[in-house]
Amino acid sequence: MKHIKKLSASNKRWIAVFAAVIVCCILSIILIKNIGGRTAVIYKDGREIARIDLSRLTESYTIPLDGNVILVEPGGIRMQSADCPDQICVHQGVLHDTGRIVCLPNRVLIEMQHTKDAPDAKAG
């Protein structure tokens, strides 16, 4: 069991490299979580389908999109149902301020953006 008794120098070096990678990733995740806004943008096949300012909604409604049904409610957006087998997008739950929901099988992307970046917010 010589191979697990002590760590060689190259093992230690690689552990340090990967630890640094993980720390960088955690830092960037924290950064990503702190940017974003209250406008939800829905993309299908890379094209923008809808841009919804969640903070101005007063009642909830659903958007059917092929196999997916998106539920929009005041202050939140979620994938209500999907026809894909894994249901990952449904389990991702509700988006409030930041984050994104991706449905890979149906190529649907829901993304939260800064409201001030949204063109219709400027018009309003």
Add this chain to the structure above:
Amino acid sequence: MKKTKRIALDAMLAAVALLLFIVEALLPPLTSIPGIKIGLANAVTLAAVYLCGRRDAAAILFVRVCLGAVFAGNPTTFLYSASGAVLCLAVTCAVCRPLKKTVWVVSVLGAVAHNIGQLLTASVLLQSAAVFWYLPYLLIAAVISGTFTGLCVQFLLHRLQYRKGESQ
């Protein structure tokens, strides 16, 4: 190694890889982030690179990805697993010799390449670079799962070497 023995060993490794792939596909998703899994089937690819050589490992991987799509997937998942597998194999083959002593590092680098390949495919299919926001999550997952499967292979290779020395 005799040709017949080599073919039999390759076929067995391909069967093991396929089995691991299917069993893993049956497990519920570990997290809400798509694309995160243990990657047990990659352990077989990695072991094959060292046991049978790079060309045979590529053949085993090809069989596993194609049959895996038939048994536990659809055309879209095939695209994701194929793109990840090709990039993973390329990186594994490139670094397997210089990093022979630290097999787990080869595994982690392969896992990182696999996830980057999948993200590239996702960005093409979704026509959006937004999927790269997932990169930090996927990198963390790749380091953890790659270390796990890599250590499995490292211990396996060590035992096989030990047995070989014993029988001689």
